[in-house]
Amino acid sequence: MNPIHTLQPSGRQEELRYDFYPHHLFVEAVVSLFVLLAVVSISFLWQVPLEDMADPSDTSYVPRPEWYFLFLFQLLKYFEGSLAVVGIVIVPTIVLAALVALPFLDKGDATGLRKRPKVVAAGILGVFSVVVLTGLALVEDVRHAPAKMDLPPITEMQVAEGKRLFETFCLQCHQMNGKGGFMAGDLSQIGARRSRANIEQIILEPTTVSQTSMMSVIPLSDDERHAVSAYLSQKKK
Numbered sequence: 001m002n003p004i005h006t007l008q009p010s011g012r013q014e015e016l017r018y019d020f021y022p023h024h025l026f027v028e029a030v031v032s033l034f035v036l037l038a039v040v041s042i043s044f045l046w047q048v049p050l051e052d053m054a055d056p057s058d059t060s061y062v063p064r065p066e067w068y069f070l071f072l073f074q075l076l077k078y079f080e081g082s083l084a085v086v087g088i089v090i091v092p093t094i095v096l097a098a099l100v101a102l103p104f105l106d107k108g109d110a111t112g113l114r115k116r117p118k119v120v121a122a123g124i125l126g127v128f129s130v131v132v133l134t135g136l137a138l139v140e141d142v143r144h145a146p147a148k149m150d151l152p153p154i155t156e157m158q159v160a161e162g163k164r165l166f167e168t169f170c171l172q173c174h175q176m177n178g179k180g181g182f183m184a185g186d187l188s189q190i191g192a193r194r195s196r197a198n199i200e201q202i203i204l205e206p207t208t209v210s211q212t213s214m215m216s217v218i219p220l221s222d223d224e225r226h227a228v229s230a231y232l233s234q235k236k237k
């Protein structure tokens with residue numbers, strides 16, 4: 001059993017030895033157990049709703065990273081095209097390798113933060129980069145978010161008008177209750193999947209669904225668009 005880690009200056013190691021195995025490992029295991037219990041209890045107490053069932057025929061789904069991965073995705077934005085491998089593989093590998101190598105690179109037995117300026121500086125820099133990248137990602141996200149729309153309340157007349165407009169302008173490509181074209185997805189239950197504001201946004205700017213959207217921009221007036229979105233938002237199961 002090798003003492004990887006001693007708390008006492010050499011010479012007195014024998015009496016006050018604190019071995020990694022099993023002492024430190026035991027403490028780590030106990031702490032991990034408590035963290036796990038905490039996470040499990042939180043997931044029971046605050047049920048997080050799942051998204052809809054995955055639909056392989058839906059080409060318009062935009063997967064979004066969770067907030068704790070935003071920094072990584074932000075990093076990717078700086079490495080475009082063939083450089084992407086740097087952001088995806090090289091930088092994360094260097095960081096992980098540095099973490100694995102840390103005990104071998106930084107062997108001193110001083111425990112005070114001030115006594116290990118290099119690693120502490122590197123650690124602060126790391127945390128700082130993650131915070132800054134996450135912040136940048138959030139700011140860009142807000143800028144690209146669809147503008148909030150004030151939608152008039154839905155009336156029956158509007159829904160009927162929306163249905164008529166839909167059949168004129170949209171049915172050629174989209175399916176609705178078994179009728180329509182096959183260029184694009186079935187919208188018979190679109191109201192269950194997309195908010196009304198989201199549907200408005202798609203009509204205004206089909207590229208919000210996907211960058212390579214095949215959907216044409218249909219010149220509807222504001223009222224006509226509100227009517228179509230009213231009609232579609234009622235299309236639920």
Ligand code: HEC
Pocket residue numbers: 058059060166169170171172173174183184185187190193194199202203206209210212213214215216218228232
């Ligand atoms: C030229 C064919 C075409 C026309 C016309 C068209 N769309 Fe689309 N639409 C598409 C395609 C293709 C997609 C799939 C996503 C993509 O690639 O843009 C789509 C996606 C959508 C989506 C998202 C679907 C989903 O499953 O989430 C909505 C909502 C939508 N269209 C509404 C409309 C409305 C409302 C109209 C009429 C005003 C309309 N579309 C007219 C081709 C069309």
